[in-house]
Amino acid sequence: MSQVSALSAPRRLFVAPVWWAVLALLLLSLMYVAPAGRTYILIDDNLDTELAVPYALMQEGKALDYHPATVVNRLMNGLPRNALRPGLQPLVGLLAVLPPLPAYLLHELLVRLAGLLGLYVLLRRYGLPAAHHAQLCAVLALAWAVLPGYTAYGVSVLGQPWVLWALLNLRAGRSRVSSYLVLMGFACWSSLVLAGVFVLAAAGIWLTWDAYRNRRVAWRPLVGLGVLAGSYLAVEYPLVSSLLNKQFVPHRLEFDYARLSSGGVGAGLVSAARYFLLGQYHASSFLRAAPLLAAGAAVWLLPAGPGRQRLWRKLSVLLGLLAGLALFCGFYPQVVGAVQHALPPLRTFNLSRFHFLTPLAWFGVLVLSLRQLPDRRATWTLVILQLLIGLGMNTEWTLNLRRQLGRLPASEPTYAAFVAPELFRQVRQEIEQRTGQPPATYRVACLGLPPAVATLNDFYALDAYQNNYPLPYKHRFRQLIAGELARSPDLRTYFDAWGNRCYLFSAELGKNFRVAALPERKVQHWRFNTPAFRRMGGRYVLSAVRLARPEQTGLRLFGQYVAPGAYWHLWVYEVKG
Template sequence: MTFFNNNFKAYLFLSFCALLYFFPFFITGKNTIFPIVDNLDCYYVWNKIAAQPQYAWANPSAIIAEYMNGLPRFTLINSYSLFFFLNIFFSAFYAATIHIILIHTIACFAMYAFAVKYLTRGNIIAAIVAAIVFGFREYIYAYGLSLALLPLLAMVFINFINNKQSTKDWLFLLIYPFLSNFQSVGIFILGLWFVLSVYFIIAKKLPVAKFFLALMSMGLLYYANNYPTLNNLLFDSYFISHRKAFAVNSIAQRMGNILTTEEPHNLDFYLTFIFDRKIFVLCGFILYKMYKSKHESFKLFLFITVAMIFFQCQFIILDSAALKYLQEKVLLFRMYHFNKLFVFELFFQAMAYAIIVAYLLSVFKTKWAGIAVILLMLPFVVRLSLFWKPIIGLQWQTKARPYQGYYSPDLFEQIKQRIALPVNKYKVASFGIQPAVASYNGLYTVDGYINNYPLTYRNQFREVIQEDLALINKQFKFSEFDTRGHFCYLQTVDLIKNGNMQIPIDKLNPISVPQEVHWNFAALRSLGCNYIISSIEIKTNQVELIDRLENHFYKLYLYKI
């Protein structure tokens, strides 16, 4: 296709695709939908709280009193990330919006640069396809630019292999630890850098020093930016983490439970990154053709295909006897969620698309083939965008909520007025509605979603919900709280059925039947809890209904204990 005859025009087209992808923001504003899990329900709130003037530059061990009865600052945000600084300079909504735009745009442009140089033999259209597939997929935004920058990191490593590393490459390696998430992605980056370095040093007899200097530099910078959490998990600094009570193979148990339930939204969430298996038929066919013609990309494409098959086997790997053995013998293996490794599948999928499209366009050498591919990309961008789904009538309610509706500041202002006390003079718990909403609106909470907190508090909170946990375990043969414990939520069997605590109970996902609860209210009071904010009517004589409040998104009950 003659129009796409240089990189400038390709970047121009990708810029248009980015505008198309984010166009719903201009229509819906603060009613734009955002992902719930690991975004609305925690990440945005952690950074909003930590960016407040009294906490922004505080010591990592400074106690943030508002969240879960008071937690050290480093448990909410472990480092000074890009998103943290966006929350310093912008309001929470605009910080989240800018962060999302940066992640997708950088991922798109970075993948194009990598694909056109190393994967498509200069085929610009194939590189555009790879850029769109990689840049406009749904991300876990809490990972920051970890995944978005992978193509550039790969280019840097290739420069090291070819002895062409420059000052820019070294600068990128020094900046990357501050733009990426160590626990979710960085730890694997260091491991892969080490393994690949050893391989190429042996295979190509490359100098050792530069590879391991780069590895040590990144490792030290990751440690400098994450030392409170690392010291806590490795040496019990500050407190003993609840992660030390993780069940062996807790992730596999959780995924196995979800895959066998009838709730399709849970299945959808855990299969977000699963590649359409039909593509493997095409991969196999193209591999065969490449092998027969001795195509120069055969070995690379074979490696990518094998890697994708490995990612498809994630549940088998997570449930393997070998991993269970390691978790039983080594506490560190039990504390870590190895399922995070599989987010790298996105990168391999995009590389596969680059090579497939480049190969097909080399076979079908008509300009109409290129035109067809480009025209197909525009509706594909819209289809990939979560933000377009309400506009074009696709299902979104099981994974996202409108930003303004989810946090409902108007409704929580009414709650504050109804309680009529300074917010630091009482504490609340939430039921049905996720605790992040109360935290976002400045209330002091005893509950919440957090990845690292004191084991003693986990045990205290368990006393509150232990009877309902027994009922949940009896029905589902599994309890999230007892295997991992990240969700310190008031819960019942029906709450688990309606979204496994990851989907809020609201007007999009209501529970209309009053809930009989079995909570230990004495234990709840001992945590300092005075009020319960519920989106479900509660049946118990242990609480007094103070008020019913309603807006377009929630119907809430305010109870006093």
């Protein structure tokens, strides 16, 4: 009998519900498959910034070069290497062996698989450990894995269940080695500034409360936090080194929340409501309907008694914390704007990123409610609802579904159309044929298209979308666009009070940074400081719009370019002289 049980164990493992969830995720991921790069991936704050940096690091062989004097020449005329993401992150490593699109897609799949398995093992051990809950845990894990989010940040959000699993293990005195390895892996595969600091802070608060409640300190999870923090210090060495050694003055010191925030109490309340009901898009924006309905149903259907009172207390505390955090995030720009002169560090570090913890907290509300919900049909309805909400609000997935159906919006280009390698190859080749200059010998800047497109096509760009770069460079670059900033108070505030998008601006285009080939756009008047551009090494302006009077700014048309399937109609202007 024991031999039969031993032989059937692998079979039970193979058909375990989690593997069906993994298979479902793999099938859902087939929606991304397309020939010749015709896959849609998120553009805003993603393709227009997150792939260009590791690509430039790998092209220059500087991913692991942390010397203080090292610069990345392809970015912003020599951006300090230590201002950029660490070279130990998996996405950077994948770009060493794969082209950008396959590297991104494989990384996304790995992040979502890690998220699925993480929530499953957490639920099976601590959330819903009963044997009959295995299928429920698998579907919940799948619902977690398909949430919308920015997977370029690694497991910053979807990997948090692993951190909780590891800390709970250490608190219970089990799985010590694997728990420490998980914490080190999370530090390697997530962002310190976006999630790591807040995971450490939240875990520290939890352990402090736990020590107060139990009148003793749980040392093992405390050591685990030390391992997590130490791993972050090792992985994020570029950032830590630049801060400790003051390698450069960051442009973030000029963030001005008083100018960026708009509206009064009403605007703050609206923003808080969005944080509470939808979350923030970088950290996964999805409607919190299923957790709220589950909480209401559990409290309503559970018979009156101590169990119902305990559930009500737990849900009240958890929902109260989420509501308080939503208010904090909603009013954060206004609060910081009022105190930024007294507390300058608040300009540079965004404390509202505690919202990166809220997706897991909302799944905690959902699981806590489902544990007490007496109606099995209602339980499954709510879990399926959460799965459909997450999938339906996952823009990458839904737009790839529309692409498969031939209904991709014209405003949302595929990767191949956005990067347009054939179009930019024409430009590079013609410049080299006519001038003898390879891309490393001159600098470009972009108008009407993200500079990341130029970087991914091996140009050396003066402009970029960066969340950390030297303040003197911002002041120097401003000379190029001062005339257009003077014409547009909105763009002037956008650049002077924020400036992460260090772009060529046009008052006529406003914040339209993606000007498609059709309909053709023409800028009638463009004030551009060509001498300052030339002093920075600038030679060509790659423009997605036609300039009506380029000669007024000291430019002349070098050529115009089109390519089948490209999102852009490109005009290239050359500095005279």
